[in-house]
Amino acid sequence: MLGEGIVQGLVETARNFFGSYFEKDRLTTVQYPEQRLPLPEASRVFPFLLYDGSDPEAGLRCVACQICEKECPPRCIHIDKSKDKKPDFVGKPQFYPAVFNIDVSVCMSCQICVEVCPFDAIRMDKVFELSTDDRFGGLLYTKQELSRPNEYYQKIHPVEAAETDERRVKEAAEAKARAVAAQAAAKAKAAAAAATPAAPAAGSSGNVATAPAKPAETKGTPP
Numbered sequence: 570m571l572g573e574g575i576v577q578g579l580v581e582t583a584r585n586f587f588g589s590y591f592e593k594d595r596l597t598t599v600q601y602p603e604q605r606l607p608l609p610e611a612s613r614v615f616p617f618l619l620y621d622g623s624d625p626e627a628g629l630r631c632v633a634c635q636i637c638e639k640e641c642p643p644r645c646i647h648i649d650k651s652k653d654k655k656p657d658f659v660g661k662p663q664f665y666p667a668v669f670n671i672d673v674s675v676c677m678s679c680q681i682c683v684e685v686c687p688f689d690a691i692r693m694d695k696v697f698e699l700s701t702d703d704r705f706g707g708l709l710y711t712k713q714e715l716s717r718p719n720e721y722y723q724k725i726h727p728v729e730a731a732e733t734d735e736r737r738v739k740e741a742a743e744a745k746a747r748a749v750a751a752q753a754a755a756k757a758k759a760a761a762a763a764a765t766p767a768a769p770a771a772g773s774s775g776n777v778a779t780a781p782a783k784p785a786e787t788k789g790t791p792p
């Protein structure tokens with residue numbers, strides 16, 4: 570029937586309007602900002618950088634690979650790679666971002682930077698009250714302003730953070746096992762090399778075969 574969908578929508582609106590006087594669940598509005606509705610797990614606003622431990626510099630997961638910078642559609646990420654390296658969560662020396670800025674006035678919250686990051690270093694925040702009268706400086710977030718501890722991530726995205734943590738623990742254990750195996754192999758190789766006798770030098774009296782002595786010629790001997 571023509572207009573059936575419109576009628577259904579109006580009926581639902583009317584049910585919620587009158588029903589809200591009797592059923593609390595139908596009262597979908599709250600007195601913001603005094604009252605706030607909990608945001609769903611998947612809600613996202615702008616990206617932030619993750620760090621492990623208590624030191625945002627030492628624990629920063631970002632290795633300045635610049636993949637997110639290249640993939641960001643409006644190009645609102647700017648990264649300068651460090652000259653030196655620091656160990657990552659498996660102890661491997663990695664570069665880190667000397668500068669990591671995001672211009673959130675340009676960011677379109679697409680989450681592509683999160684999807685492409687191979688190091689679980691960038692995630693989407695839920696904070697949306699970011700209004701400022703400083704259009705440029707006020708919305709250009711630096712590395713220091715973007716850095717958040719893993720505990721913060723666990724609080725705002727508990728399901729996603731649990732999956733990430735589990736995977737990273739597994740990766741760290743595998744890296745440790747590989748390092749132990751490599752160390753054991755190196756030790757075994759060194760022990761085998763030490764047990765092998767050294768080859769004698771050429772011309773020494775070892776196992777070197779010597780040519781039989783030629784019989785001395787006797788002058789004047791008849792054939």
Ligand code: SF4
Binds near residue numbers: 640675676678682
């Ligand atoms: S969410 Fe999208 S637009 Fe924003 S920084 Fe990431 S890739 Fe760029």
Ligand code: SF4
Binds near residue numbers: 635648
């Ligand atoms: S956030 Fe991820 S993708 Fe972006 S530079 Fe850092 S490690 Fe690379």
